[in-house]
Amino acid sequence: TNIYKNIQASVDHNDKLLAVLVDPDSFAIENIAGFISKVNASIATHIFVGGSTVKAGVTHSLVTEIKKHTQLPVVLFPGDITQITKKADALLFLSLISGRNPDYLIGKHVEAISELRKTNLEIIPTGYILIENGKTCTVQTVTQTEPMPRSNIQKIVDTAKAGELLGMKLMYLEAGSGALEPITKDIISAVKKELSIPLIVGGGIKTKNQLNETYNSGADLVVIGTAFEKDESFFEQLKKNQELRR
Numbered sequence: 418t419n420i421y422k423n424i425q426a427s428v429d430h431n432d433k434l435l436a437v438l439v440d441p442d443s444f445a446i447e448n449i450a451g452f453i454s455k456v457n458a459s460i461a462t463h464i465f466v467g468g469s470t471v472k473a474g475v476t477h478s479l480v481t482e483i484k485k486h487t488q489l490p491v492v493l494f495p496g497d498i499t500q501i502t503k504k505a506d507a508l509l510f511l512s513l514i515s516g517r518n519p520d521y522l523i524g525k526h527v528e529a530i531s532e533l534r535k536t537n538l539e540i541i542p543t544g545y546i547l548i549e550n551g552k553t554c555t556v557q558t559v560t561q562t563e564p565m566p567r568s569n570i571q572k573i574v575d576t577a578k579a580g581e582l583l584g585m586k587l588m589y590l591e592a593g594s595g596a597l598e599p600i601t602k603d604i605i606s607a608v609k610k611e612l613s614i615p616l617i618v619g620g621g622i623k624t625k626n627q628l629n630e631t632y633n634s635g636a637d638l639v640v641i642g643t644a645f646e647k648d649e650s651f652f653e654q655l656k657k658n659q660e661l662r663r
């Protein structure tokens with residue numbers, strides 16, 4: 418399988434993608450089977466696994482369990498090197514380009530190589546842009562970086578473009594897990610206009626309307642975590658074969 422090529426093909430056909438984010442910190446292994454069966458019945462196209470504060474080794478057993486229950490591609494969205502496991506299909510090699518902490522721009526990446534060498538993971542270089550959302554999010558605390566202000570759209574656009582020109586294959590606009598409000602339409606559409614690589618948007622998306630708005634603004638792949646964790650009935654609204662409003 419070539420996960421990146423499939424994402425690109427979906428973008429070419431204007432097919433919208435949805436990743437369910439599983440944070441190993443918030444899931445007990447025994448609940449995975451039930452949760453994943455709901456994911457399988459939904460319009461979700463990908464499962465992302467990652468978090469900011471996961472204990473070493475937990476990601477490996479969690480991904481092993483997830484793979485038993487689904488055919489969907491499992492993509493690591495790691496907050497740290499300890500979240501690398503060969504059991505997944507791909508890994509977003511994230512560079513936090515909204516911040517100026519060298520560890521999260523290149524340092525952790527160098528440290529990760531000895532682990533990545535032991536795997537066959539498809540590595541997808543991804544620019545990661547944290548945008549301010551009214552409250553301090555975990556990414557900000559863990560990485561000790563400032564998110565970008567919402568008001569300076571040009572700076573966000575320029576940051577995304579610089580990432581693309583550096584060779585990043587995906588761009589991820591992040592409001593932070595549990596954000597009060599998702600990233601605004603204006604930011605998404607301005608970034609999308611400038612980029613030729615697929616655009617991921619996540620953080621604070623809790624309703625089908627917000628999901629559709631995010632797609633309509635130009636997101637190619639949307640990531641939702643908290644809304645599914647807090648209210649699994651949300652999956653009911655996102656069952657397969659219900660056409661999304663475009």
Ligand code: 1GP
Pocket residue numbers: 438591592593594595596618619620621622640641642643644
């Ligand atoms: C967080 O963008 C993801 O990294 C998803 O955020 O948990 O708010 O859906 P939520």
